[in-house]
Amino acid sequence: MSAGGPQAPVHLPRFEAEGVAARIAPFIPAGLVPLVALVGWIGMALSELPAGPAAITDANAATALWSAFGSVFPTWLTLSLAGLAMGMMFFIMASGLTLVFGLMDVINFGHGAFISLGAFVGVSVLAALPGWTRTPDLALNLAAVGLAALAATVAAGVLGWGFERVIVRPAYGAHLKQILVTMGGLIVIEELLRVLWGPSEIFLARPQMLKGVLTWGGAALEQYRLVAVGLGLVVFASMSLVLRRTRIGLIVRAGVENCEMVEALGYRLSRVFVAVFMAGSALAGLGGLMWALYQEHVTAQMGAELLVLVFIVVIIGGLGSVEGCFLAALLVGLTQNYVAFLAPKLALISTISLMVAVLMWRPSGMMPASRLR
Amino acid sequence: MPEDDNDKVRLRVDRLARAMETARMRAGGVAPKVADEPPPLAAPRGPGHASGSPPADDRPAGPAGPAPRAEDRGQDLTAHEADAPKTDAEPVRSAAPAGQRLILMPDQLYAPPDGGDWPGSSNPDLAAEASSATPLEAERPLLRPAVPATSSATVDRPSAAPVLLSLAGVSTDIGPYHILDDVSFDVPVRGVTMLLGRNGAGKTTTLRTIMGLRQPRSGHIRFDGEDISGWPAHRIARAGLGYVPEDMGIFGSLSVAENMILAARSGPIPADRLDWLFSVFPALRTFWNAPAGTLSGGQKQMLAVARAMVERRRLYLIDEPTKGLAPAIMATLVKAIRDLKLQGAAVLLVEQNFAVARELGDRCVVLDDGRVAWSGSMTAIADDPDLQARLLGFDLERT
Numbered sequence: 001m002s003a004g005g006p007q008a009p010v011h012l013p014r015f016e017a018e019g020v021a022a023r024i025a026p027f028i029p030a031g032l033v034p035l036v037a038l039v040g041w042i043g044m045a046l047s048e049l050p051a052g053p054a055a056i057t058d059a060n061a062a063t064a065l066w067s068a069f070g071s072v073f074p075t076w077l078t079l080s081l082a083g084l085a086m087g088m089m090f091f092i093m094a095s096g097l098t099l100v101f102g103l104m105d106v107i108n109f110g111h112g113a114f115i116s117l118g119a120f121v122g123v124s125v126l127a128a129l130p131g132w133t134r135t136p137d138l139a140l141n142l143a144a145v146g147l148a149a150l151a152a153t154v155a156a157g158v159l160g161w162g163f164e165r166v167i168v169r170p171a172y173g174a175h176l177k178q179i180l181v182t183m184g185g186l187i188v189i190e191e192l193l194r195v196l197w198g199p200s201e202i203f204l205a206r207p208q209m210l211k212g213v214l215t216w217g218g219a220a221l222e223q224y225r226l227v228a229v230g231l232g233l234v235v236f237a238s239m240s241l242v243l244r245r246t247r248i249g250l251i252v253r254a255g256v257e258n259c260e261m262v263e264a265l266g267y268r269l270s271r272v273f274v275a276v277f278m279a280g281s282a283l284a285g286l287g288g289l290m291w292a293l294y295q296e297h298v299t300a301q302m303g304a305e306l307l308v309l310v311f312i313v314v315i316i317g318g319l320g321s322v323e324g325c326f327l328a329a330l331l332v333g334l335t336q337n338y339v340a341f342l343a344p345k346l347a348l349i350s351t352i353s354l355m356v357a358v359l360m361w362r363p364s365g366m367m368p369a370s371r372l373r
Numbered sequence: 374m375p376e377d378d379n380d381k382v383r384l385r386v387d388r389l390a391r392a393m394e395t396a397r398m399r400a401g402g403v404a405p406k407v408a409d410e411p412p413p414l415a416a417p418r419g420p421g422h423a424s425g426s427p428p429a430d431d432r433p434a435g436p437a438g439p440a441p442r443a444e445d446r447g448q449d450l451t452a453h454e455a456d457a458p459k460t461d462a463e464p465v466r467s468a469a470p471a472g473q474r475l476i477l478m479p480d481q482l483y484a485p486p487d488g489g490d491w492p493g494s495s496n497p498d499l500a501a502e503a504s505s506a507t508p509l510e511a512e513r514p515l516l517r518p519a520v521p522a523t524s525s526a527t528v529d530r531p532s533a534a535p536v537l538l539s540l541a542g543v544s545t546d547i548g549p550y551h552i553l554d555d556v557s558f559d560v561p562v563r564g565v566t567m568l569l570g571r572n573g574a575g576k577t578t579t580l581r582t583i584m585g586l587r588q589p590r591s592g593h594i595r596f597d598g599e600d601i602s603g604w605p606a607h608r609i610a611r612a613g614l615g616y617v618p619e620d621m622g623i624f625g626s627l628s629v630a631e632n633m634i635l636a637a638r639s640g641p642i643p644a645d646r647l648d649w650l651f652s653v654f655p656a657l658r659t660f661w662n663a664p665a666g667t668l669s670g671g672q673k674q675m676l677a678v679a680r681a682m683v684e685r686r687r688l689y690l691i692d693e694p695t696k697g698l699a700p701a702i703m704a705t706l707v708k709a710i711r712d713l714k715l716q717g718a719a720v721l722l723v724e725q726n727f728a729v730a731r732e733l734g735d736r737c738v739v740l741d742d743g744r745v746a747w748s749g750s751m752t753a754i755a756d757d758p759d760l761q762a763r764l765l766g767f768d769l770e771r772t
């Protein structure tokens with residue numbers, strides 16, 4: 001050995017140009033949303049052809065198809081907006097679940113209870129303010145909805161806090177126990193809702209200004225759906241901002257990957273857990289109210305019914321990923337609407353088929369949080 | 374960067390001045406306090422060591438045991454940073470005659486290569502950095518003490534140095550297995566304590582137990598006088614421990630920058646600290662915004678160590694940092710840990726590479742089958758092939 005000690009070969013990182021496939025791979029999930037929208041449009045245009053899809057082989061097929069594209073556009077736009085609005089509501093309901101799943105490794109079937117509770121509380125607030133909701137005054141209407149949303153999130157958040165403390169905390173680390181106790185919690189809360197609000201479903205009318213329909217380019221665009229899309233975007237943007245730009249977001253993202261190390265860096269994760277659980281429950285409550293206003297009726301079992309879709313969204317998106325959850329929710333919403341229009345009989349299996357297809361392509365979901373571990 | 378250089382030069386000048394001051398005091402007949410003697414930390418190292426002087430500090434004449442701790446803690450533990458004047462004189466407190474002390478400190482006066490111009494910040498070339506770090510092979514002869522070590526009698530010798538962390542009768546189970554059985558040892562307030570032992574001896578479990586990631590079945594762990602056994606990990610971390618786990622614990626989906634920012638609990642990373650880390654680990658600067666999961670194994674290891682060092686901690690628990698690394702990167706890590714030591718921190722280092730251990734270690738604790746098989750100064754075990762063969766199952770000299 002020379003006096004200089006071990007001589008390491010000089011090496012600098014070399015950055016090879018990545019192949020096209022590798023470069024677009026991260027953007028595929030985001031690209032799937034417009035792709036599904038495009039496929040939906042094409043499918044609708046084909047179904048609009050006078051002689052059915054077989055007419056494509058005709059000599060004047062191109063012009064026929066072109067005019068079909070134009071003629072279905074308003075319907076397609078209406079359906080797309082409906083799909084996006086549904087997707088946003090799924091996202092708001094599911095975002096908390098995916099974080100709780102990723103961060104705390106808790107399978108929380110009780111999440112549906114927060115959806116139902118938020119809907120009931122919010123609707124009750126709206127019912128208590130008839131003067132605000134029945135006048136065609138946008139400010140008053142929005143104030144009433146805002147108040148209802150606040151009540152729904154607070155109620156669901158508080159319920160989430162209690163749920164974590166009483167039901168989830170003793171079951172940390174034991175998946176089977178979690179499934180059993182959270183499912184039990186869901187049933188108990190559902191029945192309590194029936195006790196408090198009565199067994200029959202509640203019908204409500206949306207506030208006057210949210211009932212209207214805008215027409216643009218021949219398409220009917222429901223105002224409420226526009227509001228839902230806007231609200232969903234706001235929730236997504238603020239969640240991304242918190243997760244990307246704040247320390248608590250860093251802790252949550254790191255905790256999704258490796259809780260123990262976050263603790264060893266000096267952070268008290270149990271508190272972050274509770275905060276995330278409460279925030280997730282609160283968002284579920286907000287989503288529940290939005291869904292109630294969308295459907296214009298509320299039932300105690302709506303949470304349990306929506307929970308299936310919410311879980312599908314979380315699984316398609318990849319556990320623990322808010323971005324994945326957002327894109328998956330939009331995909332599910334759009335697919336459901338297009339399929340329900342084109343082939344109503346297939347609507348029931350459309351979501352499941354989407355999940356199967358995505359899992360065959362990426363077995364742990366589109367963008368799971370811990371993919372780079 | 375110029376400011377930084379000035380700081381570093383000033384720091385070394387200060388240190389030298391303090392060392393000379395102490396030497397002068399000693400020569401003038403001022404009796405050193407026995408309790409201030411950190412025996413293994415100032416183990417004789419340099420070639421200038423007088424062959425006739427025994428390492429008397431290996432056998433403190435003063436009261437043994439925990440008695441000196443309390444009074445020293447006020448002095449040493451509260452001022453554990455390198456800028457505390459009185460503590461920095463420590464490197465010269467060897468037992469050699471006063472006149473020779475200054476030449477005894479090549480290690481303690483360790484300066485960055487190139488005499489203070491840290492190369493890393495302007496030069497992202499890792500290999501150059503590594504080759505300028507102290508090579509393990511070249512230094513080996515310097516580590517031989519002139520006096521034959523008396524190793525066999527050093528088992529469980531109470532240390533007279535101020536104790537930062539002490540384990541007393543710690544037993545830890547993992548499931549039905551008793552992994553640690555009545556483990557007791559002390560980590561002095563500064564210097565590197567090696568934790569050696571065969572695979573499965575319980576080294577990693579020891580670190581995890583100290584860190585609060587495993588609860589001991591019995592026994593007590595005291596850090597800075599407080600009983601931390603049973604504390605949750607986050608509280609132990611906040612008491613001043615930095616931890617590099619065996620699996621590195623990198624957050625792969627976070628960028629390198631975010632990994633570091635997360636570790637800096639008290640706010641933004643201080644610029645001079647970051648400069649130092651970049652100079653030691655240039656790869657961090659190159660890949661600052663890359664997802665940490667895309668780093669190579671060696672870069673991840675460097676990130677794990679740098680992350681633990683991002684703020685000053687009093688004790689660093691580092692679990693096998695050189696595992697599976699190329700020699701060049703190993704030298705980088707050795708240099709980083711030596712810098713920590715110079716900053717006045719304590720390090721408890723698990724290491725399987727004995728060359729690294731003898732390069733860095735001041736004290737050494739050998740675990741075998743969950744028990745402390747031996748503890749003493751690093752030089753004692755480094756120079757006793759029979760002891761190595763008996764404790765670690767290999768013999769560095771004969772193989």
